[in-house]
Amino acid sequence: MSALPLAGIRVIDFGRYIAGPYCGMLLADMGADVIRIDRRGGSEDRFLGPITEGGEGGLFICMNRNKRSLTLDPGHPRAAGILERLVRGADVVIANLPIEVMRRMRIDYDSLRVLKPDVILVHVSAFGPDGPYANRVGFDSVSQAMSGAMSLTGLPGAPVRDIVSFEEHAQNGPRPRQRHSGVPQGYGAAGRGLCAFEDFGTALHAAFGAMVALYHRRRTGQGQLVNASLLATGVTFMQAFLAERHVTGRVRRQTGNAGFYSAPSNCYPARDGWIMVSVIGDAMFARWAKLVKRADLIADERMKTDQMRADNRALIDDAMTGWTAARTCDQAIAELETARVPAGRVLKLDQVPSEAQYVAYPGAPRDVPLAPVAVRLSETPGGIRRRAPLAGEHTEEVLREIGFSAAEVEEMRTLGVV
Numbered sequence: 236m237s238a239l240p241l242a243g244i245r246v247i248d249f250g251r252y253i254a255g256p257y258c259g260m261l262l263a264d265m266g267a268d269v270i271r272i273d274r275r276g277g278s279e280d281r282f283l284g285p286i287t288e289g290g291e292g293g294l295f296i297c298m299n300r301n302k303r304s305l306t307l308d309p310g311h312p313r314a315a316g317i318l319e320r321l322v323r324g325a326d327v328v329i330a331n332l333p334i335e336v337m338r339r340m341r342i343d344y345d346s347l348r349v350l351k352p353d354v355i356l357v358h359v360s361a362f363g364p365d366g367p368y369a370n371r372v373g374f375d376s377v378s379q380a381m382s383g384a385m386s387l388t389g390l391p392g393a394p395v396r397d398i399v400s401f402e403e404h405a406q407n408g409p410r411p412r413q414r415h416s417g418v419p420q421g422y423g424a425a426g427r428g429l430c431a432f433e434d435f436g437t438a439l440h441a442a443f444g445a446m447v448a449l450y451h452r453r454r455t456g457q458g459q460l461v462n463a464s465l466l467a468t469g470v471t472f473m474q475a476f477l478a479e480r481h482v483t484g485r486v487r488r489q490t491g492n493a494g495f496y497s498a499p500s501n502c503y504p505a506r507d508g509w510i511m512v513s514v515i516g517d518a519m520f521a522r523w524a525k526l527v528k529r530a531d532l533i534a535d536e537r538m539k540t541d542q543m544r545a546d547n548r549a550l551i552d553d554a555m556t557g558w559t560a561a562r563t564c565d566q567a568i569a570e571l572e573t574a575r576v577p578a579g580r581v582l583k584l585d586q587v588p589s590e591a592q593y594v595a596y597p598g599a600p601r602d603v604p605l606a607p608v609a610v611r612l613s614e615t616p617g618g619i620r621r622r623a624p625l626a627g628e629h630t631e632e633v634l635r636e637i638g639f640s641a642a643e644v645e646e647m648r649t650l651g652v653v
Contacts, residue, residue, distance in 0.1 A: 239266025240615040244449065246327045247272065248302065249342060252280040253375075254359045254465070255331035256298035257438035262327070262445065263301035264608045264617040270321070270633055271302045272309075275651065277626035288598035289625070296596055296603050299623035305634070306627035306653050309340045313652045318342065320637040322350045327445055331359035333372060344460040353458035355448040357441050363464040375433040375465060382433075382469025383476060390491045436468040490548075497541040498548040499523065502581060503559040505567050509581035510559060512571065515541060519576060526574045527558040594622045627653070 244267040248259040256271075263269040273281070277290075284292035305321075307314055318341065322328065328347060330337055337343040337358070344356045358364070361373025376396050379385045389395030444461035452458055470477070476495075479485055487495060492511070494500025500513045514523050520541075524532045532538050532554070537547045544551060559567050564580045571578040580586075591604035608617040630653050634644050647653045 238615060239617060240612065241265040241267040244268065244326045245324060246270065246329060247321050247325045249328070249330040249332060250359070251278060251331060252294070253298060253434035254437045254441070255329050256280070257435060258357060258359070258441040258445070259302065259329050260298055260300060261438070261442040264619070266617065269302040270629070271299055271304050271624065273304050273306045273626050275306045275308050275627070275653065281626060286599055286603070287596060291596065291598070291623070293603070296623045297605055300605055301620055302624055303629035303633060304624035304627055305630045308652055311650070311652045313647060313650065315341065317634070317652070319350055322347055322354065324637055325351065325354060326449065327355045327357060329357045329441070334360070334370070348458060351458070353452055353456060355445060355452065355458050355461060357445050357461045357463070359437055359441050360462070360464045362466045364462045373465060378433040378465035378469040381466055383473045384469060387476065387487055387489055389489050391489050395489070432472065433465045433469050436472060437463050437465050440468055493548055493552070494545060496545055498544040498551045499555045500545070501548070501552055501555070503555050505559045505562055505564045508564045510564050510567055510578050511581060512555065512576065512578045514576060520544065522574045523576050526570060526576065527554055529554045592619050594619065596622050597625065
């Protein structure tokens with residue numbers, strides 16, 4: 236345990252659904268002692284998309300590994316004493332709750348630093364701490380809409396969040412069919428939305444902010460408030476398109492799976508499935524053109540730059556589709572790899588290669604696969620040390636650690652505090 240880089244750091248996690256919990260999970264993977272604060276009986280995000288007899292969902296199990304669970308009724312008069320002791324022993328507090336709720340619970344930054352001046356509060360919100368939308372609730376999908384992402388997702392027509400799927404139609408080419416994403420429905424800063432890049436991206440920003448704040452505190456002794464928001468993440472991810480629109484005036488439109496800035500960059504049908512191919516740069520384009528027996532395109536005036544190739548993608552896509560349709564996915568990918576052209580098979584969930592660690596979770600009919608730690612450190616690697624906790628599984632353990640006696644814990648259980 237001592238080899239883990241965040242060993243000795245304690246985090247109190249009030250996060251729900253994705254943005255807050257995933258931030259906490261990243262810290263827990265690297266050794267932080269993350270205590271999840273659950274409602275008595277389990278918080279609502281625990282039961283979304285159930286896969287166990289107890290009702291726990293896959294999203295919860297994946298987002299809350301390496302954590303401990305303490306159940307608490309924050310509205311009970313005696314809850315304040317527990318929260319006070321927790322905060323005094325904490326380094327970081329994470330919350331993706333509305334600021335009004337945080338003030339009522341006295342876990343807003345002003346309240347926390349009275350108890351612990353050097354505490355770090357990581358607050359995830361929908362629209363940030365200031366501006367006209369500061370007090371509005373919002374979801375991942377709302378942020379996608381307001382950042383411009385939905386206007387460019389999918390095929391021409393109605394805005395689409397996240398993905399567009401295609402039905403196989405090998406003879407006539409891809410037939411587009413818009414639908415909602417197949418990933419589990421999740422939650423953002425304060426409510427329901429699609430489990431997607433705004434939530435996960437914001438969690439990554441929040442975890443980065445927490446680490447910077449911990450480094451700053453080590454140097455100066457000062458805590459601080461770290462704010463991350465879904466909309467700020469969305470705008471950050473869209474900044475190249477926003478800059479292009481503002482500076483050049485170019486209006487981008489939905490293009491399905493096709494790339495905006497180069498071609499070929501699309502999903503193509505093979506004899507036994509689909510492959511994704513992405514070509515960028517003159518040298519790679521020349522290699523691709525020779526591979527598919529269209530070397531004439533190298534000197535074509537319409538193909539002089541990446542952007543021109545993207546603007547004339549129909550000709551390129553026709554050539555690519557004719558080439559892939561005569562091959563299996565494996566054959567096409569092998570030839571593309573020989574030519575050093577990036578390509579990969581479009582896989583269904585049960586085909587995805589994975590280094591996942593499988594953990595037993597009580598009540599689940601099969602072991603649950605968890606993704607490996609995404610960032611690999613050579614000297615201090617993180618890891619999966621424990622499954623996601625049952626609701627209140629560590630309540631007594633945590634309360635005893637912060638100074639309550641066994642009799643006091645039992646009394647609080649009887650009174651419904653925990």
